[in-house]
Structure formats: C-alpha cells, structure tokens
Amino acid sequence: MPSKKNQTPAAPAPAAEQSEGPPPPDPVPPVQLLYCSVCSFPPEYCEFGSSLTRCKEWLKENHPDLFDKYYSDDALTSKVGTLSLEAQAKLEEDTAKKEAKAVAKADAALKKKLASQVTIKRIERNKRKHVTSIHGLEAFGVDLKKAAKQFSSKFATGSSVTKNLQGHDEIVVQGDVSDEILEMIEAGAGVLKGIPVDNVEVVEEKKKKGGD
Amino acid sequence: MFSLAGLTRDMLMSRYEFDYGPRSIILITNLPFPTLMFKKFSPSTDIAGQTPVKSSVQRAIRSAVLSQWKIEPETLEAIWPKKEGLVHVKCREHVSIFTVHGEPLIIQHFDGPYYPTLRLLHKYPYILPKVGVDRGAIRFLLAGAPMMCPGLTSKGGYLPPPDAALPAGASVAIYAEGKEHAIGIGLLKMGSEEMRKINRDMGVEVATYLGDDLWALKAL
Ligand SMILES: [Zn+2]
Numbered sequence: 438m439p440s441k442k443n444q445t446p447a448a449p450a451p452a453a454e455q456s457e458g459p460p461p462p463d464p465v466p467p468v469q470l471l472y473c474s475v476c477s478f479p480p481e482y483c484e485f486g487s488s489l490t491r492c493k494e495w496l497k498e499n500h501p502d503l504f505d506k507y508y509s510d511d512a513l514t515s516k517v518g519t520l521s522l523e524a525q526a527k528l529e530e531d532t533a534k535k536e537a538k539a540v541a542k543a544d545a546a547l548k549k550k551l552a553s554q555v556t557i558k559r560i561e562r563n564k565r566k567h568v569t570s571i572h573g574l575e576a577f578g579v580d581l582k583k584a585a586k587q588f589s590s591k592f593a594t595g596s597s598v599t600k601n602l603q604g605h606d607e608i609v610v611q612g613d614v615s616d617e618i619l620e621m622i623e624a625g626a627g628v629l630k631g632i633p634v635d636n637v638e639v640v641e642e643k644k645k646k647g648g649d
Numbered sequence: 650m651f652s653l654a655g656l657t658r659d660m661l662m663s664r665y666e667f668d669y670g671p672r673s674i675i676l677i678t679n680l681p682f683p684t685l686m687f688k689k690f691s692p693s694t695d696i697a698g699q700t701p702v703k704s705s706v707q708r709a710i711r712s713a714v715l716s717q718w719k720i721e722p723e724t725l726e727a728i729w730p731k732k733e734g735l736v737h738v739k740c741r742e743h744v745s746i747f748t749v750h751g752e753p754l755i756i757q758h759f760d761g762p763y764y765p766t767l768r769l770l771h772k773y774p775y776i777l778p779k780v781g782v783d784r785g786a787i788r789f790l791l792a793g794a795p796m797m798c799p800g801l802t803s804k805g806g807y808l809p810p811p812d813a814a815l816p817a818g819a820s821v822a823i824y825a826e827g828k829e830h831a832i833g834i835g836l837l838k839m840g841s842e843e844m845r846k847i848n849r850d851m852g853v854e855v856a857t858y859l860g861d862d863l864w865a866l867k868a869l
Contacts, residue, residue: 479830479859481828520784
C-alpha cells in the first residue's frame, strides 16, 4: 500500500505544499506609526512644531514610554547630535518664539472669527429677478465650493463661487433664496455648521436707476 | 514581460531598476520642477477636478510604480487593490495626486517619477532609497526649503556609500539626524557622489515634507 507508506514516514507537511508550487507571498505589513494628536507630526518631530508645550503634555499623558524616550535627560543631550550647542540653544529659542507666535495667532484668529460677518445679500437683477450673494462664510471654515454645491442641489438653481469687486470670494445663487439660506445657517445644515446666527445679516441691494 | 507598445513615454523615461541603478533622466531633470508642490496648497482653489483613471492607464501606473519603487507587487496590491479604482486628482501646475478611497497615495509632477505620499512612505519606509540631513537643516526643510549639499554631506547627514551611489533624478526619502521617521520626499538634483565632490548648491529638491499642505490632507 503505497499511500500508507507515504503517510507513515514523517513526511513534513511543508514539503508537500512546496511540491504544489510556492504559496503566494504575503504583503509586507505597514509600519504602525503614532502621530501626535496635537500637531500631527510623529512625536519625535514635535520639537520643531509650534505647540511643543501642548504636544509634551499630550504625549506624557497618553504615551509615557515615548515621552521618556524623547524627553528624558539622556534623550535631550543625545539628540543634539552634531549640532553645535549654540545652534541648539538658538533652535530652542526659536521654538519658544514660534510657540508664542502660534498662540497669539490662534487667539487673533478666534477673535477675528467671532467678529466676522456673513452677509446674505438679495440683489435685484431686474424687476422680478433676483440673485442672492453670500459673503464671509470662509471665515467660519466653510468650503465655499461645497457650500455652493449644497445650495444648488437644495434650490435646484445655479450657484457658483465668484470674486466680488473687492476681490473676495463669495457665493452667488440664482433666485431670491436669502430667507432659506438664513434658515439653513440657523439649522447648521450640511457644511454650514457652527456659524453663530448673530454674525449673519441679510441685506438688500436695489438696482440703481440707470439714466437719471 | 509587457510589450513595448504598452509602455507609456513616461514609463520608458523614468523607469529604473530595483537596485536604483542609473536610469534615463533627461526629461525629468529638464523639467521646471515646482519647488514645493505642496507648501501652499488649498483643495478648494488648487484642485481642478477629480476623475477615475482608465484601467489601461492604471495598469501603466502600476507597472511604473513597481519599477520605480522598491515595493513587492503583493504589498502594492494591499495598498492599492487592483479591483479598487484609482482616482486622479488634477491640481494646478501639472501636479497630480492619485487617491484610493479618497486617501492620497501617489503624487506626480508632469510625467516625472511617481512619489509616494509621506504618510504612505511612513508605512512602508523601505520603498525609496534614503538620504539624510543634519539636525541644523531640519527647520529649514520644515519651512519648505530645498536641501543644500552641506546639510547632506556633513557628519549628521547621510548619503549612500559609493557602491550604492544614487544618480541625479532619483526620488529619495529624506531622513533627519537623530530621527527615526522620514521628514520628506524629494528628487536628487545631483548624484550622491557629485554632492560629496562639489558640496555646495542644491542637493535635493523637496516634493513634499512633514507639515506641508498635503500632509494636512488625509482624505480628498
Ligand atoms: Zn506634537
């Protein structure tokens, strides 16, 4: 009985597989890499960002082992590497400056955001036709192209992003939809999330009388 | 083997061997490479449109990537499965981003070499040959500056040994002194041995780097 004979001697399983041709190779698994949730860099690069203090707090709390790896005294002296001590001091000074600047900038941006206005303007094109322009949405982090798309599908009319006379981007929607847009902003529909209604004003622009 | 007819011009021009041996670089080095393709990049203004890539073109891109990167076909298949459509995101100044499920994976300028995005390189760090800059150069790189030769030839920098020299036009992963992960991806402006000899001027042009506007885009 040849088949039994084949089984009894310790015939290694892999050898049998090999005779059928090599199995397809497996893909190389990706490196699992941690990114800083504050500045999005790999934590070893946080020192070059503009939020080192907050990055360090986050790392210490969430990944104490990595915190020790990057910020222990040993790590701090060895990372300087071939850089001169002067240059390292300059780097640290720059980082601190950058951080202060970033904080100031974030504050200013927030203030600006709270102070910025969204204007919904009803513009008369002729007696019975209107267009509606919406200006200032970008200050609240709204992607204008997406918003324009949202308007055109909601109202089934043309809607586009254009530059106004001042060179600012604004959305122009065909038809008088100013009240509806105000409602959409109040409801925070789609991409129009997080715009305080107090910062929205609705104005009307009458057509100037041509000849007189 | 694929037939010659199936090769696009760019595959012929930019094809190089697995061991990063010399390749034809005439086209690539003569191109006005946009220094910093992604230093300032805003999806709403810089993207002209997105189109699915035709399957014949996808095949061409796949074989070009396989010849330009040191990547196993099965690993590329895991990253970009054949049955998934590649989407071509056309950007200003002839910059292309290729995405799978909205995730940017490959970038290209004109018909130059295909670069992985930095996030992809972080996952598969071995797919491009390495160069390194010293610690002093890091902050300049992160500000979007091209890398000058001294930053690569100094003690803290790294260039491959002479027997693994890289030619001008090679795409490289840029590492930084004392850091484990790549900081950017670039294109050699001169060969690695030339850099050692000349040791001034621009050595590496940076295509994308940590913290640029492409880095901020996790999905398109
Ligand atoms: Zn960080």
